[in-house]
Amino acid sequence: MPQTMIEAEPAKVKVDLGRSALVIIDMQRDFLELGGFGAALGNDVSRLKAAVAPCQAVLAAARAAGMFVIHTREGHLPDLSDAPPLKIERGDPRLRIGAPGPMGRILIRGEPGHDIIPELYPVAGELVIDKPGKGAFYHTELESALKRRNVETLFVCGVTTEVCVNTTVREGNDRGFRCIVLGDCCASYFPEFHTMGLAMIKAQGGIFGWVSTSQAMLVAMGLH
Numbered sequence: 001m002p003q004t005m006i007e008a009e010p011a012k013v014k015v016d017l018g019r020s021a022l023v024i025i026d027m028q029r030d031f032l033e034l035g036g037f038g039a040a041l042g043n044d045v046s047r048l049k050a051a052v053a054p055c056q057a058v059l060a061a062a063r064a065a066g067m068f069v070i071h072t073r074e075g076h077l078p079d080l081s082d083a084p085p086l087k088i089e090r091g092d093p094r095l096r097i098g099a100p101g102p103m104g105r106i107l108i109r110g111e112p113g114h115d116i117i118p119e120l121y122p123v124a125g126e127l128v129i130d131k132p133g134k135g136a137f138y139h140t141e142l143e144s145a146l147k148r149r150n151v152e153t154l155f156v157c158g159v160t161t162e163v164c165v166n167t168t169v170r171e172g173n174d175r176g177f178r179c180i181v182l183g184d185c186c187a188s189y190f191p192e193f194h195t196m197g198l199a200m201i202k203a204q205g206g207i208f209g210w211v212s213t214s215q216a217m218l219v220a221m222g223l224h
């Protein structure tokens with residue numbers, strides 16, 4: 001895969017597609033479907049649906065091009081030993097992390113709610129990163145997996161824009177990765193936080209990275 005320019009804000013950016021990875025953050029049933037963690041926090045989960053089709057488009061393109069694909073999942077061990085008490089002890093006790101719900105125990109690894117939505121389900125050869133925090137680098141093998149493959153650019157998608165996407169981009173930027181967030185492939189329970197979450201990344205000359213679109217990525221890959 002060649003070097004190419006991709007339209008982005010605050011400015012177009014040169015990318016070596018052969019040294020890029022598609023990172024899809026937490027497109028899990030727990031965040032997108034009724035009865036999961038997102039709903040337990042009092043959110044309207046239907047707001048996240050908008051990101052699904054754009055994610056499907058870039059995932060198909062990345063697969064066709066042989067780009068390294070990474071899926072992340074936020075969640076905890078069944079004994080909650082990797083969950084800080086302060087993270088658990090929030091909200092309604094009946095709906096906390098580890099409590100039983102219609103998709104199994106909320107935000108627990110191995111439960112149906114913790115799994116990735118069927119539309120974006122990983123295939124063989126793709127890396128699935130289980131993360132205990134909001135950022136995908138914290139307490140995970142992501143950084144070493146990227147460095148082993150000589151990856152320098154991350155195309156970042158997923159939910160939610162201002163929480164796990166933003167945290168991951170900040171972590172990735174500090175580790176020297178060029179982070180390009182595909183705005184239409186991200187979503188939030190709060191439309192204004194989605195807008196500001198993207199604005200914070202691209203402000204100040206791209207303080208944390210770049211903001212682009214699924215369409216621009218497809219064009220850069222020669223697909224549109």
Ligand code: TIU
Pocket residue numbers: 025026031038041074134159160161163164165189
């Ligand atoms: N609550 C919320 O907006 N997000 C999270 O708790 N996790 C992720 O963003 N994945």
